[in-house]
Amino acid sequence: MKNWNLNSKGEERQLGENIVAITVADVIVAKVNDDDELLLFVSKPNQRGGVLFNPIPEAANEDKDEEAYIDDKHPCEHDVVGGLTLKRVKTSKLCGGSQDESTIDRILRPLRALIDPVTVLDMSEGMTREKLRMLKRIMLLVVSSFGPRERACHCGLLDRRRQFAQRSRVRKLQYIAELERNAEGLELSAQLQFLDQQNLILSLENKALKQRLDCLVHEHLVKCRFTIRDSQIVDIGPGLEAITVQHETLGQEVARLQTLYHRQQQQQQQQPPPTHRRSKSRDLDSQFANLSLKGNESSSGPGLLCAPDGHPQLLSDCWYSTSRFTTEGDNKSPTIKALPPKGNPNWQFPSAMALLTYSSTIPFSSSSSSSSSSTSLSSRRFPATPFRAHVSEPLDPWRFRSRLPRPHAPVRAKATLTVDSPATGDASPRNGPPRVLLEVKDLKAVVKESGQEILRGVNLTIHEGEVHAIMGKNGSGKSTFSKVLVGHQDYDVTGGSVLFKDQNLLEMEPEERSHVGLFMSFQTPVEIPGVSNFDFLLMAFNARRKNHGLPPVEPLEIEILQQGSKSLAQPMRIFQYLTSPWQTDWDNLKPSGQLLIVKSSFSSSSSSPLHPLFLLSFPILSSLSLLTGMSVYRVSDAGHFYSLVTPKVASLNMNPKFLDRNVNEGFSGGEKKRNEILQLAVLEADLAILDEIDSGLDVDALQDVAKAVNGLLTPNNSALIITHYQRLLEYIIPSYVHIMEDGMIVKTGDVSLAEQLEREGYRGISMS
Numbered sequence: 001m002k003n004w005n006l007n008s009k010g011e012e013r014q015l016g017e018n019i020v021a022i023t024v025a026d027v028i029v030a031k032v033n034d035d036d037e038l039l040l041f042v043s044k045p046n047q048r049g050g051v052l053f054n055p056i057p058e059a060a061n062e063d064k065d066e067e068a069y070i071d072d073k074h075p076c077e078h079d080v081v082g083g084l085t086l087k088r089v090k091t092s093k094l095c096g097g098s099q100d101e102s103t104i105d106r107i108l109r110p111l112r113a114l115i116d117p118v119t120v121l122d123m124s125e126g127m128t129r130e131k132l133r134m135l136k137r138i139m140l141l142v143v144s145s146f147g148p149r150e151r152a153c154h155c156g157l158l159d160r161r162r163q164f165a166q167r168s169r170v171r172k173l174q175y176i177a178e179l180e181r182n183a184e185g186l187e188l189s190a191q192l193q194f195l196d197q198q199n200l201i202l203s204l205e206n207k208a209l210k211q212r213l214d215c216l217v218h219e220h221l222v223k224c225r226f227t228i229r230d231s232q233i234v235d236i237g238p239g240l241e242a243i244t245v246q247h248e249t250l251g252q253e254v255a256r257l258q259t260l261y262h263r264q265q266q267q268q269q270q271q272p273p274p275t276h277r278r279s280k281s282r283d284l285d286s287q288f289a290n291l292s293l294k295g296n297e298s299s300s301g302p303g304l305l306c307a308p309d310g311h312p313q314l315l316s317d318c319w320y321s322t323s324r325f326t327t328e329g330d331n332k333s334p335t336i337k338a339l340p341p342k343g344n345p346n347w348q349f350p351s352a353m354a355l356l357t358y359s360s361t362i363p364f365s366s367s368s369s370s371s372s373s374s375t376s377l378s379s380r381r382f383p384a385t386p387f388r389a390h391v392s393e394p395l396d397p398w399r400f401r402s403r404l405p406r407p408h409a410p411v412r413a414k415a416t417l418t419v420d421s422p423a424t425g426d427a428s429p430r431n432g433p434p435r436v437l438l439e440v441k442d443l444k445a446v447v448k449e450s451g452q453e454i455l456r457g458v459n460l461t462i463h464e465g466e467v468h469a470i471m472g473k474n475g476s477g478k479s480t481f482s483k484v485l486v487g488h489q490d491y492d493v494t495g496g497s498v499l500f501k502d503q504n505l506l507e508m509e510p511e512e513r514s515h516v517g518l519f520m521s522f523q524t525p526v527e528i529p530g531v532s533n534f535d536f537l538l539m540a541f542n543a544r545r546k547n548h549g550l551p552p553v554e555p556l557e558i559e560i561l562q563q564g565s566k567s568l569a570q571p572m573r574i575f576q577y578l579t580s581p582w583q584t585d586w587d588n589l590k591p592s593g594q595l596l597i598v599k600s601s602f603s604s605s606s607s608s609p610l611h612p613l614f615l616l617s618f619p620i621l622s623s624l625s626l627l628t629g630m631s632v633y634r635v636s637d638a639g640h641f642y643s644l645v646t647p648k649v650a651s652l653n654m655n656p657k658f659l660d661r662n663v664n665e666g667f668s669g670g671e672k673k674r675n676e677i678l679q680l681a682v683l684e685a686d687l688a689i690l691d692e693i694d695s696g697l698d699v700d701a702l703q704d705v706a707k708a709v710n711g712l713l714t715p716n717n718s719a720l721i722i723t724h725y726q727r728l729l730e731y732i733i734p735s736y737v738h739i740m741e742d743g744m745i746v747k748t749g750d751v752s753l754a755e756q757l758e759r760e761g762y763r764g765i766s767m768s
């Protein structure tokens with residue numbers, strides 16, 4: 001193993017000699033081959049010494065997607081959340097340890113085939129400070145390939161499609177790993193220096209050659225590969241195998257671009273702010289119009305589109321757009337003609353250049369002004385006379401729409417599901433009197449462990465469309481009542497009956513209770529390390545759908561737009577436009593994964609018109625696809641789970657990034673509560689039991705949460721709210737207020753009872 005002194009943020013990290021274990025992230029999911037299952041699945045070590053999911057499920061459990069696995073010694077506080085049974089395994093099972101040698105060996109065997117030696121952290125004795133320190137400083141992701149047959153690591157929760165959301169977390173780590181793998185035995189150290197948000201300088205120091213190799217790396221190119229041969233960088237970026245660049249000249253080029261960049265920055269600072277902001281698409285248009293072209297003037301061969309002066313940020317786009325082409329016409333105004341890449345006679349030249357060429361009026365004239373920059377490239381490949389493309393008018397992407405290659409058939413059948421809720425409740429009231437949803441008669445329950453009786457005969461009837469509030473002194477049994485209703489394992493029911501929608505609730509397993517429409521928001525919501533909120537919501541949602549005999553909902557629609565020629569056999573240096581579809585910033589291009597993906601916001605659904613920016617970007621992607629052999633995908637959320645969940649996130653005033661975070665992990669108290677309501681909103685339960693959702697909420701959050709709950713109430717569902725304070729009931733007006741004392745409901749009234757309680761306290765209320 002080489003030592004690397006950088007991590008993805010450019011911070012100094014020194015890796016231990018033999019350590020290749022993998023993570024400080026919550027979950028590492030990596031995939032190399034198209035057919036791969038999950039590579040590795042390690043959760044952040046936490047104080048309980050556990051991670052949540054076992055990467056090697058029992059054979060019998062393999063198909064139970066909604067289940068994970070528990071180490072009984074580390075039970076979760078609540079083992080049923082949103083209808084999913086959560087189980088826990090010990091870190092030792094993942095990171096190694098003496099407890100189960102064969103399991104560890106099974107995990108590590110394929111890893112060892114790729115990277116050796118592998119250091120195993122023995123976690124069987126629990127987490128020590130030293131081990132934690134070791135884990136924390138490990139920032140190297142091992143990208144490996146486990147075929148489906150080996151299935152060395154399989155995650156019961158995430159299938160390939162769901163990994164989209166996870167990939168963002170690993171992209172930079174992958175980058176480091178990729179650099180490491182491609183160093184070809186040369187000892188390199190690397191430094192990253194950010195020029196701006198998107199561009200950075202990657203400096204590779206080759207100690208053996210005593211050379212420093214600098215290269216501008218656009219964010220798109222973060223996954224680019226630098227191969228070093230004979231003191232030259234060969235193969236920079238996808239598809240540019242033909243380009244050989246001497247590192248010294250590349251360094252000069254970088255320096256030049258850097259100067260340009262700084263000069264431009266200075267100029268921008270000196271200029272008064274523009275009065276009108278130009279739309280981004282217009283900016284792109286004009287930037288494309290400024291592209292220049294360098295290439296082989298007379299014969300076929302590689303060409304290079306170059307960024308206009310002062311726009312180094314376009315450089316990598318241009319590189320990506322490099323295609324095989326030839327020029328026709330005389331030197332003064334040659335035109336470009338595309339050549340099909342080898343082995344692909346049907347190629348149509350759908351590159352950025354195609355946009356230029358198709359306009360057919362574009363003259364390419366010899367330009368001496370840019371000859372200086374051409375010397376930065378190897379003269380063997382690039383003659384000193386470059387061409388410069390002039391575009392007389394801004395590009396109108398709509399003009400070229402019909403020329404774009406027709407999308408291929410979808411990779412898999414497009415989901416035609418509408419995301420209908422499995423909940424039975426809909427907004428329209430049923431005919432006749434409201435149905436009884438919950439009928440509790442003389443319910444008695446004891447603490448399983450001690451036999452202490454907590455509930456001593458609770459009676460409560462809840463009809464559809466009603467909101468019931470339970471108040472009561474601390475320790476009166478409110479939470480116990482709600483937990484008994486959802487089947488908490490700590491309690492035994494010793495008497496009475498509970499009917500939910502005419503079914504005997506007490507005979508049901510906890511997850512069944514959830515599936516039939518009972519939802520409980522806990523006082524202290526459970527954290528689920530290693531599982532993103534989005535995945536969790538999707539799993540819970542689909543678990544309920546499954547229970548109702550409905551097919552699962554897909555997170556996204558994925559459609560292939562251009563089939564690449566290569567199989568995904570190699571780790572690819574491809575970026576994707578989308579890792580989290582809720583992030584809709586065009587500039588936020590993410591290097592990750594193996595797919596070229598256009599964000600849903602640009603492509604919308606397949607039936608709706610294509611966004612102009614998509615049209616502009618597609619040729620680049622398409623060209624890149626041709627060069628690299630990778631496929632181009634389009635992703636749409638229309639009618640899929642993303643489109644269901646994102647408005648609900650918005651209605652709760654939650655930051656969409658919360659979808660990407662692990663369930664409740666690191667959330668503030670208020671955020672956890674909102675998250676609980678988000679779960680409720682997604683699951684659309686018939687009866688929501690909300691235990692102190694107002695605790696820990698500031699005034700705004702309280703209003704948001706109350707508003708969201710009110711928005712979920714329909715004539716056909718109901719809510720049971722446990723609270724200490726009347727203020728919540730100002731926002732969610734209850735039909736009935738009950739007071740619980742010593743394990744029984746001792747008084748029932750309307751909202752005025754809560755007001756009286758607020759004024760006079762429990763002493764002021766007669767419980768008779």
Ligand SMILES: Nc1ncnc2c1ncn2[C@@H]1O[C@H](COP(=O)(O)OP(=O)(O)OP(=O)(O)O)[C@@H](O)[C@H]1O
Pocket residue numbers: 447452454472473474475476477478479480481490
């Ligand atoms: N698992 C348990 N083990 C031991 N005692 C328990 C357990 N669960 C509940 N109790 C006891 O039962 C009583 C009622 O607790 P519960 O949490 O239901 O009260 P509560 O009305 O919700 O109180 P608060 O308003 O403070 O939340 C308390 O005395 C509590 O200590």
